[in-house]
Amino acid sequence: MHRSTLPTPRTKVLLVVAAVLLAAAAVFVAAPARAASAWPITQAGQARNNNAMALQHLLTARGYATTADGVFGSGTTANLKAFQSAAGISPVDGIAGSGTWPRLVVTVSQGSTDTSAVKAAQTQLNKYGANLVVDGAFRSGTRAAVVSFQAARGLSQTGTVDTATWQELLGYSQAGDQTLCYATGGTTVSSLSSAQVANVRSILSTTRSAGGNRNAQVIALMTAMQESKLCNIQFGDRDSLGLFQQRPSQGWCSGGTACVNPTSATQGFLGVSAYTTNRGLFDVSGWESMSKTLAADAVQRSCCPNAYAQWESMAGTLADTY
Known part of the structure; x- marks a missing residue:
């Protein structure tokens, strides 16, 4: 008896599922993920800005007490060099770039007790209109601001400021930087x-x-x-x-x-x-x-x-x- 070569109902279902999966895969291949923002270059001589203020808070979190005023002066440079040297970062140049920022940032989330690191995160969230008080307390309002920012940048909406979130917070845009607004805005x-x-x-x-x-x-x-x-x-x-x-x-x-x-x-x-x-x-x-x-x-x-x-x-x- 000759076996039919026509697909059975079960086979038809499997073929349809396979076709759908292949189409979805093609879509994902055709639509690359949003490229991560570059880590910024932050150094002495720049106008007062939120990235410098965040860096100062993070240096304090790392044990190098630094005044967080957004002005990258000689004291900030000296402390950053000390951190770079202790962390084995080369060159020890007092400039925060792609070799320094990932080592300097501190992961924080709701309930974190590292107030200086939380202040750094709040400073950055305020660049994007969060209007948080920079008080070092990671409560529900700060978490909501993190989730909102992560959603806007295509990141996993965990509410945790991890390295990927730090990279976007620091590197994505200066448009809403109110510290930079004060330093460079018109009169x-x-x-x-x-x-x-x-x-x-x-x-x-x-x-x-x-x-x-x-x-x-x-x-x-x-x-x-x-x-x-x-x-x-x-x-x-x-x-x-x-x-x-x-x-x-x-x-x-x-x-x-x-x-x-x-x-x-x-x-x-x-x-x-x-x-x-x-x-x-x-x-x-x-x-x-x-x-x-x-x-x-x-x-x-x-x-x-x-x-x-x-x-x-x-x-x-x-x-x-x-």
């Missing part, structure tokens, strides 16, 4: 960096949502320009933070989080924030009839109440433009 309408413009838009959007008229918008912008150069920085006088250099110790933001969130910080300045009971602009009696610089100072209580005036014209143009 005229036409010279503002993209980071400064993003902060301008946030201040204006928040002020308008709170019912603030053009005067309020201008005052908010000129205040932020004087206080932070329209950069959402995490350094300043004593514990001052963010666009308006608000101080957690003075009741502006419990834990500091609201001070580094552009929306919350602007709401605090205006007096419409749930994070503070401090007097804001809208709480100042007669603020609209005051000179704008004195209205700003009524909230900020600065050393130099007339200093805000120099930015009034620029702030007015920004309010009308954005």
